Amino acid sequence: MSGARARRSIEAQRTLARRVLVLPTGLFVVVTCLLPLALLFTYSFYRVDFVTIIKEPTLANYWAVVASPTYRKLIAKALLYGGGIAALTAVIAYPLAFFIAKRVRVYKAALLTAMLVPLYTGDLIRIFAWRVVLGAEGVLNSFLQWAGITSQPIWALLFSPFATIVVLTYNYLPFMVIALWASLEALDQAYVEAAMDLGASRTQVFLKVVLPLTSPGLVAGLLMVLVLVAGDYLTPQLVGGSSGVTITSAVHDMFGAAFDWPLGSALAWSLLAALATVVAGAVYAFARSPWGRGLILRGG
Amino acid sequence: MPQGVAAANGAGALLVARGLTKHYGDVQAVRGVDFELPSNGFVTILGPSGCGKTTILRMIGGFESITAGDVTIDGRSLAGMLPNRRPVNTVFQSYALFPHLTVFDNVAFGLRLRRHDRAEVRERVVNALATVQMTAMAMRYPSQLSGGQQQRVALVRAFINEPRLLLLDEPLGALDLKMRRHMQVELKDLQRRLGLTFLYVTHDQEEAFALSDWVIVMNAGRIEQQGPPAAIYHAPDNAFVADFIGGANLVAGTVVAASAERATIDCPFGTVAAAGAEGVAVGQEASLCVRAEHVRIGPEAAACPVRFAARVRHVVFQGNTKTVEARVEGLPIVARVGHGAPVETGETVTMGFADGHLRIVRGVLAPADDEAR
Amino acid sequence: MRGLLERLLQVHAGLVYGLMYAPILLMGLFSFNSAKFMAFPLGAFTLAWYREVFGDSRILGGLATTFTVAIPVTLTTTVLGTMAALALVRHAFRFKLVYVVLLVLPFFIPKIIFAVAQVIFLSEAGVAKGLVTVWIAQSVIIAPFATVIIASVLFRADRRLEEAAADLGATAWQTFRLVTLPLMKNGIVAAAFIAFVLSSAEYTVSFFTSGRVQPLSVLVASDFRFNLSPSLNALAMLIVLFNVVVIVLSEVLRRRTARRRASQLAAMTMP
Numbered sequence: 001m002s003g004a005r006a007r008r009s010i011e012a013q014r015t016l017a018r019r020v021l022v023l024p025t026g027l028f029v030v031v032t033c034l035l036p037l038a039l040l041f042t043y044s045f046y047r048v049d050f051v052t053i054i055k056e057p058t059l060a061n062y063w064a065v066v067a068s069p070t071y072r073k074l075i076a077k078a079l080l081y082g083g084g085i086a087a088l089t090a091v092i093a094y095p096l097a098f099f100i101a102k103r104v105r106v107y108k109a110a111l112l113t114a115m116l117v118p119l120y121t122g123d124l125i126r127i128f129a130w131r132v133v134l135g136a137e138g139v140l141n142s143f144l145q146w147a148g149i150t151s152q153p154i155w156a157l158l159f160s161p162f163a164t165i166v167v168l169t170y171n172y173l174p175f176m177v178i179a180l181w182a183s184l185e186a187l188d189q190a191y192v193e194a195a196m197d198l199g200a201s202r203t204q205v206f207l208k209v210v211l212p213l214t215s216p217g218l219v220a221g222l223l224m225v226l227v228l229v230a231g232d233y234l235t236p237q238l239v240g241g242s243s244g245v246t247i248t249s250a251v252h253d254m255f256g257a258a259f260d261w262p263l264g265s266a267l268a269w270s271l272l273a274a275l276a277t278v279v280a281g282a283v284y285a286f287a288r289s290p291w292g293r294g295l296i297l298r299g300g
Numbered sequence: 301m302p303q304g305v306a307a308a309n310g311a312g313a314l315l316v317a318r319g320l321t322k323h324y325g326d327v328q329a330v331r332g333v334d335f336e337l338p339s340n341g342f343v344t345i346l347g348p349s350g351c352g353k354t355t356i357l358r359m360i361g362g363f364e365s366i367t368a369g370d371v372t373i374d375g376r377s378l379a380g381m382l383p384n385r386r387p388v389n390t391v392f393q394s395y396a397l398f399p400h401l402t403v404f405d406n407v408a409f410g411l412r413l414r415r416h417d418r419a420e421v422r423e424r425v426v427n428a429l430a431t432v433q434m435t436a437m438a439m440r441y442p443s444q445l446s447g448g449q450q451q452r453v454a455l456v457r458a459f460i461n462e463p464r465l466l467l468l469d470e471p472l473g474a475l476d477l478k479m480r481r482h483m484q485v486e487l488k489d490l491q492r493r494l495g496l497t498f499l500y501v502t503h504d505q506e507e508a509f510a511l512s513d514w515v516i517v518m519n520a521g522r523i524e525q526q527g528p529p530a531a532i533y534h535a536p537d538n539a540f541v542a543d544f545i546g547g548a549n550l551v552a553g554t555v556v557a558a559s560a561e562r563a564t565i566d567c568p569f570g571t572v573a574a575a576g577a578e579g580v581a582v583g584q585e586a587s588l589c590v591r592a593e594h595v596r597i598g599p600e601a602a603a604c605p606v607r608f609a610a611r612v613r614h615v616v617f618q619g620n621t622k623t624v625e626a627r628v629e630g631l632p633i634v635a636r637v638g639h640g641a642p643v644e645t646g647e648t649v650t651m652g653f654a655d656g657h658l659r660i661v662r663g664v665l666a667p668a669d670d671e672a673r
Numbered sequence: 674m675r676g677l678l679e680r681l682l683q684v685h686a687g688l689v690y691g692l693m694y695a696p697i698l699l700m701g702l703f704s705f706n707s708a709k710f711m712a713f714p715l716g717a718f719t720l721a722w723y724r725e726v727f728g729d730s731r732i733l734g735g736l737a738t739t740f741t742v743a744i745p746v747t748l749t750t751t752v753l754g755t756m757a758a759l760a761l762v763r764h765a766f767r768f769k770l771v772y773v774v775l776l777v778l779p780f781f782i783p784k785i786i787f788a789v790a791q792v793i794f795l796s797e798a799g800v801a802k803g804l805v806t807v808w809i810a811q812s813v814i815i816a817p818f819a820t821v822i823i824a825s826v827l828f829r830a831d832r833r834l835e836e837a838a839a840d841l842g843a844t845a846w847q848t849f850r851l852v853t854l855p856l857m858k859n860g861i862v863a864a865a866f867i868a869f870v871l872s873s874a875e876y877t878v879s880f881f882t883s884g885r886v887q888p889l890s891v892l893v894a895s896d897f898r899f900n901l902s903p904s905l906n907a908l909a910m911l912i913v914l915f916n917v918v919v920i921v922l923s924e925v926l927r928r929r930t931a932r933r934r935a936s937q938l939a940a941m942t943m944p
Contacts, residue, residue, distance in 0.1 A: 013845050014764070021760040022772060025753050029775050032813045033782070036790035043793055096689050099682045111690075113920060118693050120867070120916045122874025124894060125909045129696035132703065132906070139699050170693070193363050194396035196383040198410035198461065202675075208409075212400045224781075231783020234877065248785045255789045255881075265793070268786040275781075294400035294441050 037272075044265035053261060061266035071267065074247040075274050081236075082226035085168045089176040089225050090218060092169070097180035101187075112181065115174045123171075127238045130167045134158040134239070159241025167235050172228055176221045183217025184210075212291045219286050223279050230275055247271050314339040314497050315360070315465060319369030322355050329355045331521040332369060337465065337499060338514075342491050344500040346508040347518035348544070353501045356518075357467050360499070361390045373464055389458040390467040393474075395450045397442035403429070403453050404438040410461040428460045431490070448479045455487075459494060468500045472507065484510050505545055509533070517541050537577045538662040539587045549595065549633050550587040552664040558582050563660040568631060569606050574658035587664050594657035595635035597624060597649050598642070604652025612647045626651060697913055704906035722907035732908065735889035742807050742879075742888055743872040749812040750868040751861055754819025758857070761820075762827045780817040787814065788881035795882070802884040810882045815871050819864035826860025827853075859927050866923035870916045 045057045065071045100111050118126065133139045134157040141153040156162060191213060195205045211218075233248035240246075247267060254264025286292040313336040322330040330352040337343050345353040358364040360371055362383030371378045373387060389410070397406050404425055411421045429435045432452040442450055451471055459466055468487075472480045488511050491498045502508055508515050509529040516526040517540075524544075525537045536542035539550050553567025563576030567588050580586055601607055610626035610633055617639070624635045624643050628651075635651060643649060704723070708716035726732055757776055761769070779787065791810050795802060834856065838848040876890045883891055889912075896905055 017845060018760065018764045018766060021756045021764070022766070025757045025760065026772060026775055028753060028816075029779065029813065032809055033779050033787070034775075036787075036794035037782070039793050039797055040786070040790040092689060095682055095685045099686045103679075103682060109924075113924065114690065115693065117917060117920060118697065120870040120874060120920065121697065121909075121913050122876060122890060124876050124890060125874070125912060126696070128905065128909055129700045132700055133696050139703075170696075173689070173693070188394070188396070190392050190394050190396040191398060193361075193383070194390070194392055194398070195409070197361060197388075197390045198457070199384045199413045200409075201384060202678075204413060209398060213398075227781050231781075231786065233783065233785040248783055251789060252785055255792060261789075261793065264789060268783075268789065271783070272786065291400050294402070294443075 040265045041269055043262050044269050046262040046265075048260045048262055051259065061263045062270070064263060065266050065270050071247070071250070071270070074245070074250060075271060078230040078247050078271060079226070079274060079278060081164075081168070082228075082230035083222075085165065085172065085229045086176075086222040086225040088165070088169050089173050090180070090222060093173060093176040093180050093221070094218075097177050097184050100177075101181050101184035112178070115177050118170075119174050123234050126171060127167060127235060130163070130170070130239060131158060134163050134166070158239060159244075161240065161243045164236050164240040164244060167239050168229055168232060171232070171235060172225045175228065176225055179217050179221030179224060180214065183214040183220075187213055213295070215286075215291050216295060219282065223282055227275050227279065230271065312339070313337060315371065315373050315499075317356075317360075317369070317371045320356065320359065320366065320371060321368035322352070322359060322364060323367045328521055330359070333518075333521075333523050335516055335523065335526060337497050339464075339497055340495050341513045342488065342498045342500065342511055343514045343516065344502060344508040344512040345516045345518055346502060346505060346544075347524075348503055350520075351518040352521040353503075353518050354469055357390075357469055357499065357501050360386075360465070361388055361467050362386050387464040388467060389461050389463040389465075390469065391454050391458045391471045393469045393471065395442075395454040395471075397450055397453055397457070399442055402439050402441055403434065403445070406442065406453060407457045407460055409457065424460060428456045431493070432456055432486070447475050448483065451475065451483060452486075455490070459490075459496060463496070465497050465499060468498060470502050472502075480507070487511060517544065519544070535575075535577065535659070536589065536661055537579065539589070539665045540663065542587070542589045542659075542661050543665055546591060547634075549590045549592065550661075550665050551590075551631065552585065552587055555580055555582050555584045555586045555660065565660050568629065569608060569653075572606055572658065572660075574660050577659065577661045579662055580660055584662065585664050587661050589659045589661045590653045590657060592623065592634045592636040594654040595633065596652045596654055597635055597637055601650045601652030603655070605655050606653040606658070608651060609648055610651045612643055612645055612649060615643055615645050697910075700906050701910045701913075703903055704910045706903065709903060722904040723911070725904040726907045726911065731892065732889065735887065735892035738804070738886055738892075739873045739888040739890070742804055742811065743869050745808050746811045746815060746872040747865050747869045749808070750816045750819040751823075751865045753812070753816045754823045754864050754868075755857065755861060757816070757820040758824035758827050758860070759853075761824050763832075763853075776820055777817045779814045784814065784877040788878045791878070791882050802882055804883070804886060806882040806884075807879050807888065810878045811872050811875055814878060815868050815875075818871065819868055822864040822867065823857060823860040826863075827857050830856040858930070862926060863923055866919050870919055874912070874916070 043053075044061050045059070047054045047056065047058055047060060100108060104111060131138065135141065136153040136155055136158065138158065140157060141150075144150045145153065187210065191209050192205055195209045200208060231248060233246065233252055236244035236246045237249045237252075238244070248271070251264045251268050251271075254260045254267065315337040317333060317335050320330055320333045321328075333352075333356065345356060347353050355364060359366050360378065362378070362381060366379055378386060397403075398409070401409070407425045407428060408421050411424060416424075426435060426438070429438055432455065434449065434452050434456065437445060437449060437453075442453070445453065454471065472483050472487075475483060484507060487498070487500075500508070500511060512529060514526065515529050515532055517524045517532065519540050525532055525541045532541060533545055536545060536548075542548045542550060551567045551569060553565040555563055556566045556571065557564035557573075558576055558580050561576060562573060563580045563586070564571060564573045565586055565588050569588070572588055574588065596604055608628050610628045612624055612626045614623075614625040616623040616625070620639055621636050622639055622641060622643065624637060624641075626633050626635070626649070633651060637643065702715075705718050705720070706716050707719040707721070761773065761776075766772075788810070791806070795806060800806065830853075835848050835852050838852045839845075843851065873888075874890065875888075876894060879888055880891050880894065893905070893908065896902075
């Protein structure tokens, strides 16, 4: 085959391969995820009349969401919990991720897998296990009483904000550990040695070199946990008790007993919009910050 | 200049290493090494990969622990001292420029840790950058610089802290030939201007000779020879150094006589007397060493004390010279002659070792070192 | 000072892992405990709760349904993940960022929102809920995991091996089949096992997209929520054990093939 024809043929093969790979997978997500979400969006402009859905466009639902202090508070609550848990998991995960990345040699893969195993047990089992531990007749309370530390069960252990925070942190800690571990693992030891060579103490090395260079991983982890926590419906509802009302449980109610699909759709999309704004804003702010600028220029 | 610094008793030397040893489990990377560094000079540790040169550098820098022996700077032992306290700065092989900081902030890093005031830091950084013509790049990020530029920033970042000793770990390895030559000149110049001691590590013999006042040749964790470049080139002590530095013909044999500066060796070419390296003793294994450029062919060989017939196997044209590879009863001999010399492949010619250029060195070439033959 | 810091790091790590596994281990403890309440002091050791689980036909039926869904989900997500990983790591194209966002989007969409969107979609399309709808919905949210796992393995594989194969005359398909695929095998197997585990544990989406026949997680959901019987402990422990076994199996498999390949290589290069 002549040179030009061979080149074109290789090009054509590559393009064909690319299309075969990208189109079905992309289309799959579009049809099974984007399309339903788009439908959800259109439904948010409908109204409900007892048991039928009136498909006439209206902004009444969004107006209801925006005007209602309850719903506004719920969205704010989702974001607040998201940010708070993200920060909490970051504090807990950082030393652990550092330990696995920089202090462990042989058992690294095992430790990471062990961190992920609780994830694979499923939402319900995790929540159930914590109810066993935190309940008034549960393990922790009965142990405290049996050991003589308390005489009455501590009711606030379960069905309280405390329980919600504990279980949410438990659920999403592995994600933060993985995100931080990845960027710590990728940190070239030469940078640490160079900083020490130039006279930095261990604290200074951490603050001036390790932290900035792993900040993309930290930001990614924070945003990931924020989004996942804000969208978590089961945990607050099952262990939060009366404090466990969330925007997502409101959505659930609208699609269940309360039967108001359009309002539920509006609530859902309001949350999605809020999350998208926060994520986009954070990424933008980071990219413009001094740390972000230097690292993103590097292209990696 | 360090005349016999290694022999001197340590007075006046900046750094003294005695019995420096490093083991990694069963592997002995550095085996009891002794050397000294002057307080203003360019010293290179030269050797093949895995000889331990980088390990020694890292032990001085504080990034590897010392298994045995000691290193002192200005009389103070470095053992157990953290890298950030040592009066030493390192230029890393990968430069290790902090990607999240500008060139300016990279260079100012060490100064700022010692809390100099802002105006002073600024002035010093600007001046330092000027010495390597990098002032215009002060606000760029390392990822925006070329290899040579990064190299210069790494240099400045290190020496701006006025260390007693600057360690350089094969800093020119990633550069292309032209850039490397240019940087070699700059480095040599910089060292003279700064008056610091540079301890340089490389496997490139030409580079070591171009830069250094003093060369320490290492192999498999031990120092084979150290001295000024010219001395090492013209007077190698042993077979490894003779081969590693500039390449030479090495004919194995046994020493039959030895005196202060001369020796006699019994080898396949007969009993030959020549200049003897230090430490050559009777009964020892030794090698008769002749550099390729001192091997004569044809009529010129007639005047040589050692003459023999050899069969030419290859003639490689190299511009101004020709490299002639021949065999004498299975023994390979390499000669370098002028481009006009009438030698053809397959011919049997008379070759000879030029008078006055023979040397008897300790030891023979180990099979592992003898790759090309 | 330095030693103290190191100690603290180790203690912290131990504490975190301890707390991660404490609820599960406690559940396990009480699944063998004869008392009806999950409380101290402990009662006698018993296997009664496990026997109760194995004797419950409803649970066993639910388990069968779970597997009926998990196996197709595993196949689908592994195939999709492989294709997406190849596209991401081995091809360059415009709007790659859009493609990446598209692929990971299902992971970030809150599951409840995704679920209700499916409900609307199915209602509009007039499609009845059933195992097929569960299969597809689960595949969408599990595929990102498979993609990330396989892509990270593929990323580390040396591209020059594929170039060498092409240089030696292999067609694109042969290169893929004989070089690329074996290199990705570890990632594919790991992704498959994880997909299986995630599918069998999935609840929210399955709840909204299943019809009359329900997988185990949905069946026992109300039990888990309201009924705190110790037999649920046993069931939960069995599920956890199953997950752990699956993950350990995939690790062992991965290590065994790596070791086998290493010894093959050694045997070939021996003089």
